[in-house]
Structures are given as C-alpha cells and as structure tokens.
Amino acid sequence: MSSTILRRACRKPYTILSRYQSISTLFQSPSIPKPQNHVSGFEFQSNNASGWFSSVSNKRLTFSCGSSLNNTLSFSTQAAVVPSTADGLTVDGIVANQWTILDESESDWKSHASAIAQSIRLIKKRLQWEKLKVRLEMLSIHMEKPDLWDDPVNAGRISREYGSLVGKMKTVNSLEQELIEHIDMIKLAHEEDDPELESESVKALLRMRQSVKEKELEALLAGEHDLCSCYIEVQAGAGGTESMDWAGMVMQMYKMWAQRHGYGVTVVDEMRGEIAGIKRATLRVDGEYAYGYAKAEVGAHRLVRISPFDSAKRRHTSFAAVAVTPILGDGSHHVQISESDLRIERYRSGGAGGQHANVTDSAVRITHIPTGITAACQNERSQHQNKASAMAVLQSRLDQREMARQAQMNAQYTQSLTDNSWGNQIRSYVLHPYRMVKDLRTNFEVSDPDSVLEGEIDDFILSFLTDSMDKENEA
Amino acid sequence: MNLSSLARASSLSTSLASRTLHRSIARRPISCFYSPPSINPKTPLFLRPPIFTATLSDLQKWQNWAKTLASSVGSSFTDSDNGPDSEILHRELNWLVQDALENPNPLFHMESKFETVMKLRVDLGDLYTLWKQRIETRRPFQYVVGCEHWRDLVLSVEEGVLIPRPETELIVDLVYDVVNKNVDLMGGLWVDLGTGSGAIAIGIGRVLGDGGRVIATDLSPVAVQVASFNVKRYNLQDKISVKQGSWFDPLTEFEGRVAGLVSNPPYIPSGHISGLQAEVGRHEPILALDGGEDGMSDLLHLCNGAALMLKSGGFFAFETNGEDQCRLFVDHMESVHKNSFYDLKIVPDFAGIQRFVTGIRL
Numbered sequence: 046m047s048s049t050i051l052r053r054a055c056r057k058p059y060t061i062l063s064r065y066q067s068i069s070t071l072f073q074s075p076s077i078p079k080p081q082n083h084v085s086g087f088e089f090q091s092n093n094a095s096g097w098f099s100s101v102s103n104k105r106l107t108f109s110c111g112s113s114l115n116n117t118l119s120f121s122t123q124a125a126v127v128p129s130t131a132d133g134l135t136v137d138g139i140v141a142n143q144w145t146i147l148d149e150s151e152s153d154w155k156s157h158a159s160a161i162a163q164s165i166r167l168i169k170k171r172l173q174w175e176k177l178k179v180r181l182e183m184l185s186i187h188m189e190k191p192d193l194w195d196d197p198v199n200a201g202r203i204s205r206e207y208g209s210l211v212g213k214m215k216t217v218n219s220l221e222q223e224l225i226e227h228i229d230m231i232k233l234a235h236e237e238d239d240p241e242l243e244s245e246s247v248k249a250l251l252r253m254r255q256s257v258k259e260k261e262l263e264a265l266l267a268g269e270h271d272l273c274s275c276y277i278e279v280q281a282g283a284g285g286t287e288s289m290d291w292a293g294m295v296m297q298m299y300k301m302w303a304q305r306h307g308y309g310v311t312v313v314d315e316m317r318g319e320i321a322g323i324k325r326a327t328l329r330v331d332g333e334y335a336y337g338y339a340k341a342e343v344g345a346h347r348l349v350r351i352s353p354f355d356s357a358k359r360r361h362t363s364f365a366a367v368a369v370t371p372i373l374g375d376g377s378h379h380v381q382i383s384e385s386d387l388r389i390e391r392y393r394s395g396g397a398g399g400q401h402a403n404v405t406d407s408a409v410r411i412t413h414i415p416t417g418i419t420a421a422c423q424n425e426r427s428q429h430q431n432k433a434s435a436m437a438v439l440q441s442r443l444d445q446r447e448m449a450r451q452a453q454m455n456a457q458y459t460q461s462l463t464d465n466s467w468g469n470q471i472r473s474y475v476l477h478p479y480r481m482v483k484d485l486r487t488n489f490e491v492s493d494p495d496s497v498l499e500g501e502i503d504d505f506i507l508s509f510l511t512d513s514m515d516k517e518n519e520a
Numbered sequence: 521m522n523l524s525s526l527a528r529a530s531s532l533s534t535s536l537a538s539r540t541l542h543r544s545i546a547r548r549p550i551s552c553f554y555s556p557p558s559i560n561p562k563t564p565l566f567l568r569p570p571i572f573t574a575t576l577s578d579l580q581k582w583q584n585w586a587k588t589l590a591s592s593v594g595s596s597f598t599d600s601d602n603g604p605d606s607e608i609l610h611r612e613l614n615w616l617v618q619d620a621l622e623n624p625n626p627l628f629h630m631e632s633k634f635e636t637v638m639k640l641r642v643d644l645g646d647l648y649t650l651w652k653q654r655i656e657t658r659r660p661f662q663y664v665v666g667c668e669h670w671r672d673l674v675l676s677v678e679e680g681v682l683i684p685r686p687e688t689e690l691i692v693d694l695v696y697d698v699v700n701k702n703v704d705l706m707g708g709l710w711v712d713l714g715t716g717s718g719a720i721a722i723g724i725g726r727v728l729g730d731g732g733r734v735i736a737t738d739l740s741p742v743a744v745q746v747a748s749f750n751v752k753r754y755n756l757q758d759k760i761s762v763k764q765g766s767w768f769d770p771l772t773e774f775e776g777r778v779a780g781l782v783s784n785p786p787y788i789p790s791g792h793i794s795g796l797q798a799e800v801g802r803h804e805p806i807l808a809l810d811g812g813e814d815g816m817s818d819l820l821h822l823c824n825g826a827a828l829m830l831k832s833g834g835f836f837a838f839e840t841n842g843e844d845q846c847r848l849f850v851d852h853m854e855s856v857h858k859n860s861f862y863d864l865k866i867v868p869d870f871a872g873i874q875r876f877v878t879g880i881r882l
Binding site for chain 2: 317396406409424
C-alpha cells in the first residue's frame with residue numbers, strides 16, 4: 046500500500062521534500078513528540094534562536110518519518126542533529142567510504158554523492174566550522190542578555206553577525222539534509238523497483254553536485270564585506286611614463302576581469318599620464334562578491350619589460366599600487382561624515398567660470414579635513430552627480446580606515462592586515478627576458494602574461510584566497 | 521517707478537545699446553540664431569526612438585574616426601580660448617555614444633562580433649555630421665545631444681537656450697537649506713527669473729513642499745517652450761508655470777507676495793563677449809549672457825525688483841560674475857535699499873569664486 050501512495054505522490058510535480066511531507070502527515074500519530082523537544086541536541090541552541098532551528102529540525106523530523114515507512118517510527122535526539130539515511134549513512138560516512146568520483150556525465154549516484162560530500166566537507170572547512178559553532182554559541186549567549194539593547198550599536202553588530210552565522214549554518218545543514226534525502230529516495234526507488242523515480246532522483250543529485258560547486262566558492266568568500274561591491278584604485282609608482290603606462294595596463298586588466306564576471310564597471314576618477322597610461326584611477330565595480338574577489342589584489346604589482354618609452358631599449362622595472370575598498374550598504378557605515386568637516390572643490394577648473402564657460406567637465410574633489418583623506422570624481426555628467434559619487438568613494442575610504450583601526454585593536458586580524466597592506470609586493474609580471482606572471486604570496490604562476498593582462502586573474506585570486514584560508518585555519 | 525518701466529528701461533537701453541555697439545550684426549529677434557522659433561522643442565537625442573541601425577563594424581569605423589578627430593585637437597582649444605582638450609572631448613564622445621545607441625555595450629567589449637546589428641537613435645551619417653559640428657564649428661556638446669545633465673536632472677536644451685552651468689546647481693542647494701529651516705518658505709511662491717531651460721525652477725520645484733509653487737519667466741519664446749517641455753517631463757506642470765515676458769513684467773499681480781526669488785541673469789560685461797570661448801560666444805544666446813557695460817544692469821534691475829516683489833522674510837539668491845559684482849551688488853543693496861534686506865551673504869562656488877549673493881527681505 047505504501048508504495049502506491051508513494052507513486053501517486055511522486056507523479057505530482059512536487060519537490061522531494063514536499064512529497065515526503067505529504068506522505069509523512071499520513072503516518073503522523075499523536076505519539077510523535079513536538080519537534081522543538083528534539084533540537085535540544087544542538088549544543089549552541091538558545092531559547093531565542095529564531096525560527097530556522099525548529100524549521101530545519103521539522104523537515105528532518107518529517108523526513109525520518111517518511112523514510113522509515115517500512116520500519117518502526119523511531120526517533121532519537123542524535124538522529125535530529127546529524128542527518129543520516131534510513132540505513133544510517135551520514136555525510137561524513139560517505140566521505141569515509143571514498144567512493145570513486147567519476148565525471149559528471151557518468152550517471153552513478155555514488156560518484157555524485159561522494160563529490161557532494163567532499164564539497165560539503167570543503168565548505169565546512171572554509172567556514173571554519175568548529176570555530177563557527179563556538180562563535181555562534183557565544184553570540185547566542187549575548188543575544189539572550191536582557192541588557193543587550195542598552196547599547197544599540199553593539200547590539201546591532203551582534204545580531205547582524207549572529208544572523209549571518211546562523212544563515213551559514215543553515216545553508217550547510219540543509220545541504221547535508223538534501224544529500225541524505227536524495228540518497229534515501231534513490232535507495233527507496235531501487236527497493237520499490239521504480240526506475241523512473243530512481244533516474245529522476247539521480248538527476249536531482251547531479252543538479253545538486255553542480256550547484257554545490259558554486260557554494261564552495263561562496264564559502265571562500267565568507268568575510269563580513271565580501272558580498273559588497275567595491276572600488277579598485279590603481280596608482281602608478283615612481284618612474285614616469287613607463288610606470289604610468291603600467292598602471293594603465295593594470296587598470297585595463299581589472300576592467301576586463303570585471304566585465305568578464307558581468308560586473309558593472311565605472312571609472313569614477315582618472316588622472317591620465319601626460320604621454321601614456323594613468324597617474325591614478327578609481328574603478329567602481331558593482332556586483333555580488335566583487336569585494337570578496339578583488340580584495341585579493343591589494344598590494345604592489347611589478348612589471349619587468351623592455352620599455353617602449355626608452356629609446357635605448359633598456360629593461361625597466363615599474364610598480365603599480367592597488368587598493369580595494371568595499372562599498373558598504375546604507376546603515377552599515379562605520380563612519381558618520383559631518384558636512385562641516387568637508388572641503389568641496391571643483392578641480393581642473395580655470396578662468397572665470399559661470400556663463401563665461403561651456404564645460405562638460407565638472408570634476409569635484411572632496412577633502413575630509415580631519416583625516417586629510419580625499420576623493421574625486423569627474424566621470425559623471427553633472428557636478429551634482431560627481432559630488433555624490435566622490436562622497437561615496439570618500440565614505441568607502443573612511444569606512445575602510447575605521448575598519449582597519451578596529452582590526453588593529455583586535456589581535457586576531459593583525460596578521461592578515463599586514464599581509465594586505467598597500468605597499469607589499471604581491472605579484473610579478475615579467476615580459477622580458479622570459480615571460481611569466483608569478484604571485485609572490487602563493488607562488489602560483491602562469492607563463493602567458495597576455496591572458497593575465499586581459500583579465501584572466503581568477504586563478505591567482507582563488508589560489509590566494511584558498512591559501513590565506515588554509516593559513517588562517519592553521520593559526 | 522513701477523515694475524514694467526523698470527523692465528523696459530533695462531532691456532531696451534543698456535543691454536541692447538551695448539549689444540549693437542559690440543557686435544557687427546544686431547541679433548534681433550533674439551530667439552532664433554540657427555532656426556526659426558520652433559513650436560515644439562527638439563527631442564533630446566537620448567529620448568528619440570532607436571529606429572536606425574548600423575553594424576558594429578560600421579559604428580566602430582565612425583568611433584575611430586571620431587576619436588582621431590578628438591585627439592587631433594590636443595590642447596589647441598584650451599590654449600586659444602580655454603575650450604575643451606582632447607581628454608574632455610574623448611569623454612564627450614563616450615557620452616554621445618551612450619545617448620545615440622540603444623545598447624552601447626558591444627562597442628566597449630572586445631569580444632563583440634563585427635556583424636552585430638546596433639540600434640541607433642540617429643542615422644549613422646548624422647553621427648558623422650554631429651561630431652564634425654562639435655569639433656569643427658565648436659558647437660556645444662549639450663546642443664549636439666540636445667540635453668544637459670544638471671544636478672540629478674536631464675534637461676532638454678537647444679540653440680536659443682542657455683545651457684545651465686554646473687555652478688548654478690548650488691542655487692538649488694541654497695534654497696534647499698533655506699526652505700528646510702522655514703516652513704513658510706517651503707510652501708510659498710517662488711520665482712525663477714530668466715529661467716532658460718527651466719533648470720533652477722525645476723530644481724526648486726522638487727525641493728518645495730506640497731503647497732509650494734514656482735513661476736518661471738523668460739523673455740525668449742524658445743526658452744519658454746524648452747522650459748515648459750522640461751517641466752512636463754518631470755511632471756511638475758501643476759507646480760511650475762512658465763510665463764513669457766521680461767523679468768518682473770508677467771508678475772505684477774504678485775507684488776509683495778513672493779517667498780523666494782532666484783535668478784541667473786546675464787552678467788558678462790559687454791566688452792568680454794567677443795573674447796568668449798567659442799562654444800559660448802558663437803552658439804549660445806547673447807540675450808542670456810550680455811549684462812551690459814559692467815555686466816550689472818540686469819542684476820541691479822533684479823535687486824530693485826526684489827525689494828518690491830518679496831514679502832517680508834522672503835529670500836533671494838542671484839548668481840553673479842564673481843567677487844567684484846557680488847561686492848557691487850551688496851553695496852547697492854546697502855545704500856539704495858537701506859533697511860530693506862538683512863542677512864546679506866556672498867557665497868562661493870566650488871571653484872572658490874565668489875559667485876552668489878543671498879539675502880532676506882525685512
């Protein structure tokens with residue numbers, strides 16, 4: 046009887062989860078304890094942990110209910126914490142089985158499951174799973190304190206971090222849950238001799254294998270501001286035209302990289318070199334994780350080549366410095382800018398102005414007097430917009446400065462801060478006498494500088510991010 | 521002395537007399553240097569339908585040609601009359617592309633295919649003509665694309681209408697600060713004299729409260745048409761009315777009832793007109809630029825009018841040529857209209873030039 050119900054339910058275009066839920070309700074008896082009682086196994090569980098704990102465990106509960114159709118309805122606290130299949134297989138168990146991972150095109154569920162389990166394990170590692178659990182526990186203690194909101198700024202920060210960690214934990218838990226559900230479904234279909242359902246479930250597993258790859262990458266970008274858009278600022282080092290030309294090439298590299306990723310790219314501020322290239326420029330890169338990736342580019346970039354600007358054809362070494370600042374959303378700024386601290390100037394203006402001049406150039410520079418930090422914009426078509434744009438750059442720089450100051454007070458971050466300082470040489474681009482681009486932090490290298498200069502820098506970025514994550518984990 | 525006689529005195533005697541003195545051709549009627557007054561203002565390029573097509577490779581040919589032309593200018597315009605240099609012209613070229621194309625992205629991406637068909641808002645041949653006009657006849661970029669980005673607005677402009685200047689944006693900020701401190705002014709009647717494209721009027725219209733109204737006046741029928749078009753485009757026709765006439769002429773019924781008075785009147789001394797940057801001197805309406813022998817005739821006229829028109833507590837802000845005019849203006853107010861105004865201030869623009877005079881009617 047059960048298989049008929051199952052089949053009927055399965056023909057409806059529902060998700061696997063909802064199928065199970067619909068079935069499980071049939072079997073639910075008053076004797077099933079309320080799910081809330083079952084989540085107490087979470088060591089970091091707190092009373093005010095909002096909805097998701099119970100909703101996740103709820104799914105789990107209904108699932109185990111459905112999956113144990115042919116068995117007795119048994120529940121244990123343990124089962125609610127670590128998801129496992131009807132026959133007791135867990136995600137860690139799958140990893141331990143070391144099933145061979147075949148190409149995606151091979152329709153073998155064990156291969157898919159193994160690949161997914163590996164990915165989940167990597168994601169957990171990247172999220173620093175154990176540390177994350179401890180941190181979450183600590184935050185939930187803070188969240189429970191009755192005087193939490195006496196300091197609204199601090200409370201806001203705590204509840205934001207709490208929400209973000211809970212979100213990460215939820216994502217991973219539901220990945221594990223989903224994997225287990227798929228496997229159960231496949232096994233069930235196999236037992237019930239339903240090839241249609243079985244192949245459908247294997248396909249679902251394959252889709253999961255593909256989507257979980259993206260999550261691996263996202264886990265690498267788990268920093269507080271990684272999701273933000275950002276500014277990339279490039280400045281030519283000493284050495285005149287040759288280094289200005291180099292700065293221009295670096296800028297171009299980032300433009301093309303950003304376009305490849307489908308990011309919005311705007312040159313906010315650009316000061317061209319007299320003969321070639323740029324003295325400095327600020328690029329605004331709009332899109333998800335722009336900051337998370339681009340932050341790997343902070344530092345000095347070195348070029349070695351025969352300079353086209355040297356009539357004696359000598360080999361030159363030049364530098365371009367790259368800075369990256371996140372564009373924080375409204376309400377999460379670290380610095381409140383006071384209008385009276387600002388000096389706003391029209392720059393590159395000359396003559397009487399006003400009705401005397403027809404200008405399409407309305408460049409504006411803003412100086413934050415207390416810090417001396419400046420920001421400029423001349424890309425917009427009105428002065429008003431240039432001013433707004435320069436203000437946004439200034440805000441981002443002041444936020445960055447404040448975050449750096451706070452991080453310095455927080456010993457935990459001191460290491461990464463010194464690594465990422467503006468003056469550190471991070472990468473070498475050699476065009477002569479041999480051709481190679483080498484990252485000095487990771488030793489990752491590529492022998493085709495042209496492709497790198499055309500924006501193919503993802504491998505450099507990923508190797509750096511993975512590398513620095515490993516270092517953090519070791520620390 | 522009543523208002524209309526003031527207006528006539530100013531517009532006929534000083535400015536016209538000096539204009540004929542300094543120009544070989546008397547520019548009358550003022551409204552039509554390049555085309556007869558149009559019933560409908562020209563549609564800005566970016567608002568026209570994309571009904572033309574060209575292949576990407578043909579467009580790139582045009583773009584390369586246009587770039588070469590822009591580069592050939594170097595700093596020659598800057599050296600001769602403080603005009604734009606190549607870098608600025610290159611930026612304008614990018615903006616022209618943005619306005620003329622429905623989707624300009626393929627032009628800026630290396631991977632695009634040459635045979636891609638691009639949709640244009642103007643015929644490719646006309647693009648050649650437009651850029652040639654920009655470089656060879658120094659036609660202002662804003663007339664080429666038919667619009668000026670001003671504050672957060674995009675305003676239609678065409679020959680016969682002064683292109684609003686970046687400095688003038690600040691008048692709206694000045695008004696914003698004042699009305700946010702004074703509810704009475706926020707809901708009052710504001711007047712923009714010599715509105716041109718309607719820029720200040722629209723800027724103010726957007727910072728006033730629900731009860732606030734703006735009357736914008738201009739002598740030029742083209743300006744009135746263009747300003748009305750812009751007002752409608754921002755859906756402010758219920759708040760802003762545009763009237764044709766000289767300075768205070770269309771406003772006699774509001775004497776003593778005006779909450780705020782703003783203007784960017786002609787203030788260039790007649791003697792400077794012949795040496796102006798080519799984009800300005802050869803293309804923009806002289807009516808909006810020439811302020812008489814010392815550039816002060818219209819400003820002083822406005823000063824006298826402000827005493828009559830403003831209600832007690834009413835605010836004015838006028839743009840001037842710079843420090844000298846600001847001083848003269850304040851001196852005039854303090855001597856001729858003694859005890860009529862208080863809180864007289866001179867406000868600099870972002871380039872540090874003393875640009876605006878503001879004050880409050882006693």
